[in-house]
Amino acid sequence: ALRRSVIEWLMINHPHDCPVCDEGGECQLQDFTIAGGHGMRRYDGRKRTYSNQFLGPYIEHEMNRCIQCYRCARFYQEYAGGTDFGTMGRAAMIYFGRQQDGQLESPFSGNLVDICPTGVFTDKTARFRARYWDYDMAPSICPHCSLGCNTIPAARYRELLKVMARRNDAVNGWFICDKGRFSNAEVNAAERPRQPLVDTEPATRDQALDTLAERIKGFLELHGPDSLAIIGSPRMSLEGNIMAARLRDVLNAGTLSFFCDTEQNTRALEATEKLTHRTSASLNDVRSADLVAIAGCDLPNDAPMMALAVRQAWRNGARIYRIGENPAAGDRFQTALHEATHAASLADVPLTEAARPVLICGTGTAREAIPTVSDAVKLAFILDGPNSFACAVLSREHGAVSLAEALAAGTIKGILAFEADVADDLPANIQVLAAADWRATSLIQRAEIVLPTTAWVEMEGTFVNNEGRAQRFKRVMQPGLPIKGLDPAGHPPHAFRKTAPGGEPAPAWQWIALLIEHMGGEPSDVLLSGRWEQLTQLDPEKDGLSVLTKG
Ligand code: SF4
Ligand code: SF4
Numbered sequence: 001a002l003r004r005s006v007i008e009w010l011m012i013n014h015p016h017d018c019p020v021c022d023e024g025g026e027c028q029l030q031d032f033t034i035a036g037g038h039g040m041r042r043y044d045g046r047k048r049t050y051s052n053q054f055l056g057p058y059i060e061h062e063m064n065r066c067i068q069c070y071r072c073a074r075f076y077q078e079y080a081g082g083t084d085f086g087t088m089g090r091a092a093m094i095y096f097g098r099q100q101d102g103q104l105e106s107p108f109s110g111n112l113v114d115i116c117p118t119g120v121f122t123d124k125t126a127r128f129r130a131r132y133w134d135y136d137m138a139p140s141i142c143p144h145c146s147l148g149c150n151t152i153p154a155a156r157y158r159e160l161l162k163v164m165a166r167r168n169d170a171v172n173g174w175f176i177c178d179k180g181r182f183s184n185a186e187v188n189a190a191e192r193p194r195q196p197l198v199d200t201e202p203a204t205r206d207q208a209l210d211t212l213a214e215r216i217k218g219f220l221e222l223h224g225p226d227s228l229a230i231i232g233s234p235r236m237s238l239e240g241n242i243m244a245a246r247l248r249d250v251l252n253a254g255t256l257s258f259f260c261d262t263e264q265n266t267r268a269l270e271a272t273e274k275l276t277h278r279t280s281a282s283l284n285d286v287r288s289a290d291l292v293a294i295a296g297c298d299l300p301n302d303a304p305m306m307a308l309a310v311r312q313a314w315r316n317g318a319r320i321y322r323i324g325e326n327p328a329a330g331d332r333f334q335t336a337l338h339e340a341t342h343a344a345s346l347a348d349v350p351l352t353e354a355a356r357p358v359l360i361c362g363t364g365t366a367r368e369a370i371p372t373v374s375d376a377v378k379l380a381f382i383l384d385g386p387n388s389f390a391c392a393v394l395s396r397e398h399g400a401v402s403l404a405e406a407l408a409a410g411t412i413k414g415i416l417a418f419e420a421d422v423a424d425d426l427p428a429n430i431q432v433l434a435a436a437d438w439r440a441t442s443l444i445q446r447a448e449i450v451l452p453t454t455a456w457v458e459m460e461g462t463f464v465n466n467e468g469r470a471q472r473f474k475r476v477m478q479p480g481l482p483i484k485g486l487d488p489a490g491h492p493p494h495a496f497r498k499t500a501p502g503g504e505p506a507p508a509w510q511w512i513a514l515l516i517e518h519m520g521g522e523p524s525d526v527l528l529s530g531r532w533e534q535l536t537q538l539d540p541e542k543d544g545l546s547v548l549t550k551g
Contacts, residue, residue: 007036010067013048014118016041021065023119025132029067050095056103058110058182060124068094071115079175081311081337082106096120107304110181114165114174125182126154126162138474139166141463142180143235143456145303146383147283148465149176153184153457158500159482160187160457170282171469177304186455190485192440193452194502205504205514212434212449213518216251219414219433225253227413228433229406232258232394234268234385236419237461238470240508241391244418245398247512250521255412256400258391260422264384265402268392271361271381272468280467281358281378287312289378291354293346295323297362300337303382303466306360307337313358314338321349351377383466390464417443418508419453436511452505454479459507479505 011033018024050063073096076082084105088095098104104112112121135154142149142163149172152164163184165176186192196208203211220228228251232244241258248256259265286292286309299307314320320340343349351357362382383389394400403422406412407430414431415422422443426432435447438455456463457476464470480500506514516522 004036007033007038012043015064021119022122028117053097054101060122065118065120072096072112075115080106080108107178110178111175123162129161130156136477138476140473141471143386144179146388146466147303147305148471153476155477157483158480170284172305188482195504197450209514209518220253223413226411228254229412229415230254230256231417231420233420234388234391236508238390241394243509243512250516255406256398257403258395258400260403262402262404268383268388272392279379281380282467283309285378286358289313289356289358290318291357293321293349293359295361311337386463389468436508451511453508454505479503
């Protein structure tokens with residue numbers, strides 16, 4: 001009865017506008033109102049109303065729906081260190097917003113959408129596109145940095161509409177950053193590769209693969225086995241990278257690369273060599289550390305959730321040290337996150353005085369600066385992609401070198417690139433035999449044969465995050481052109497077809513498996529994803545992939 005009364009009291013001022021509210025269907029207040037049986041409004045006075053603010057392109061503001069729970073202000077200011085949003089007001093007129101209209105400055109502002117128990121903050125990018133029960137959803141992993149935050153992407157009609165945080169206490173906790181939440185529009189782009197191409201002409205999968213197999217054979221006969229580079233990528237799934245290595249073994253030719261840049265390659269190799277089960281620091285280890293030393297990091301940009309984890313350690317009393325130059329010096333938001341003491345070198349940090357020290361090495365940490373520390377100090381490396389750790393392990397296992405190194409050797413005359421971010425200055429005399437990608441990269445424009453791959457939300461796979469935690473992502477939606485983008489004259493379709501329009505993309509690992517088959521190798525239709533025993537057995541030394549942790 002008490003709860004019922006509280007709900008009725010909350011609903012005195014809350015608008016009865018569920019049918020036109022974007023939160024309807026995923027609203028905690030709506031759930032409790034229905035659970036409490038509140039259906040009739042007995043109070044007939046005027047409702048309290050407010051003006052809304054423009055909060056930027058991502059967050060819609062509708063203050064009349066506020067029930068003054070203070071969750072938003074506590075998260076934004078206390079948990080995330082934001083200073084441009086808060087509570088204003090007097091007596092019963094409490095306002096949650098900014099001092100004036102303007103984009104929210106915090107790189108974690110999107111969490112307001114998940115946190116607010118009513119529809120005050122909703123995701124503007126997905127506004128009025130679907131109700132909660134319309135979504136295709138599945139557990140997924142953020143691909144935008146090496147931390148591997150857990151997410152739930154939501155799609156409808158082959159269009160990725162929004163991404164929500166998924167709780168994982170060892171990794172991201174309850175939250176994700178705005179980069180992970182709002183940087184996904186590329187998946188829906190009509191112009192991304194969606195059709196196999198041979199010399200810019202549309203082709204079927206078999207035509208493309210037959211032609212590619214023939215051209216690879218001819219190329220190797222003409223130029224020799226050392227002339228081909230097979231390039232995997234830290235943004236491709238573990239399964240795709242494993243298949244790239246298998247392709248090299250089947251061809252018994254070619255130089256294998258998982259990184260284009262030598263510095264990235266070296267740093268990832270160093271990181272995987274130094275990390276063990278004992279020394280690898282999860283985000284939760286950082287949050288509960290009592291001393292954090294940061295070297296060569298621009299955390300708010302390179303790994304935002306790591307910056308948030310450091311703030312939680314600082315709020316709990318940890319001492320924070322910043323070693324050497326700070327690439328993000330002057331960044332107002334970084335300064336607001338936590339106070340830090342400057343240390344000239346690691347020797348100036350009192351690591352031995354701490355019970356739970358963590359050392360964070362960033363992408364700006366030069367190889368020689370990566371320190372050797374005792375097992376008592378946990379280490380976190382910020383790497384260059386969602387799967388850098390796995391690529392480094394595979395690199396070591398298969399003797400791969402970076403593409404830059406391979407090119408410098410002077411024997412490479414052609415490349416096969418799988419979701420690889422090859423620099424635009426790839427020499428013009430290097431033949432791009434094929435490029436497989438779901439992004440419309442400049443390499444795709446140059447490739448003789450284009451193999452369209454699925455984005456991470458359109459397939460199952462595995463990413464291994466910066467601490468060596470192997471995490472699976474599930475397929476959220478079918479590949480294909482979003483219905484919204486189809487020519488209205490062509491929809492609904494009048495001819496039967498087995499795939500959706502633009503639905504030709506396949507996972508990169510599957511393209512490589514099919515290519516191996518077309519080249520006369522053993523058919524390999526086994527989906528490695530989730531077969532942990534197979535993944536761990538791939539390293540006979542048991543010191544490579546066996547360092548992975550399921551998470
Ligand atoms: S979280 Fe939502 S309901 Fe709670 S105080 Fe903030 S705006 Fe109001
Ligand atoms: S911190 Fe990295 S992995 Fe986590 S949500 Fe942000 S971009 Fe994605």
